[in-house]
Amino acid sequence: MFFIGRIVLLFLAVSWTYCNASTAKEININLLKKTNKFTTWQGIEPDKWATLWLIKRYISPESYFLLVPPNAELPKNAISFGVPDTPIRRANKTSMFRRLQQALANKAQEIKYIDQIIDDIEVNIWDKPSHPHSLWFEGMYRQLLARYNRDQVPVDCYLLFFDNVAQLAIQAEISAKDYSAKLSLLKECPGLVNHSSELVEQIDHLNVLREISSGKKVVFIDTREQAEYDENHLPGSKLLLLRNVNKETIKEFLTADLVVPYCVKDFRGFEVAKAMKLLGIKRVATLSPNGLKGWIQAKLPLVIKGLIGSEQAEEKLLQCATEPMICLKEMI
Secondary structure (H helix, E strand, O other): OOHHHOOEOOOOOHHHHHHOOOHHHOOOHHHOOOOEEEEEEOOOOOHHHHHHHHHHHOOOOOOEEEEEEEOOOOOOEEEEEOOOOOOOOOOEEEEHHHHHHHHOOOHHHHHHHHHHHHHHHHHHOOOOOOOOOHHHHHHHHHHHHHHHHOOOOOOOOOOOOOHHHHHHHHHOOOOOHHHHHHHHOOOOOOOOOOOOOOOOOEEEHHHHHHHHOOOOEEEEEOOHHHHHHHHHHHOOOOOOOOHHOOOOOOOHHOOOOOOEEEEEOOOOHHHHHHHHHHHOOOOOOEOOOOOOOOOOOOOOOOOOOOOOOHHHHHHHHHHHHHHHHHOOOOOO
């Protein structure tokens, strides 16, 4: 038997991805063209690396990039992007890539193609993809991440990946098999020679429920925005900003048996998980498959605005933990 008081469900909002919006006009392309040093926080989001590719290939070919840990101070002698209070960032449900592309005013077919795919993956996340290649792209992108323990992909491999994506822009009739072959990069980027144990493990729904049913203290952390959280979230959730994650704010989680940060598809969730692991949380994992979206596809309990309240969703979660095979019968 386990007690609902032990199931701690916390959600973490990464406010910098959307808040404090600025217009594309604030992005000074001429200044960017005169610069060869750019900096951002480390991350695995497709939007971040597509933007880095756009800078390198179309704005500042001689540029190089200084990547620092999330929330770390950025170098003063480089142009920052993808962080709060910078013009080049995701805002108002517009990807960082699209904002930079609009300022660049380049209508090349490959740029429009990548823009549409990035929008599907990182913005248009709940609706049917607007481009038929978006799901193929995401699958191959995740394969590349997996070969490098997700956060150790070399910069040149990211650039090569997007170079190949750009070449696919004119091949509207390409098959899934040919698309995968083009983006596999197995020869160019085969992966780590020696895989160390992954810093952040992945845990599937069945094992999450089994952890709960065994009386473990399970903590879920959401890395989305307040508005997204208000629409739907796991039962009993709270909000905590990524930039506030530090030794003091994680103290209450040190006694947890399992901490599970997540976002819609777990690109941001992974970054939060890694940060918490480095700060001393003993066991951190991301949801498999694909964060909140995978959780919803598995039809697991949620609080849904105007439809399902916290108490009802919490009770359902306990039922699923008690008999996971029933809740996950379509997934097992």
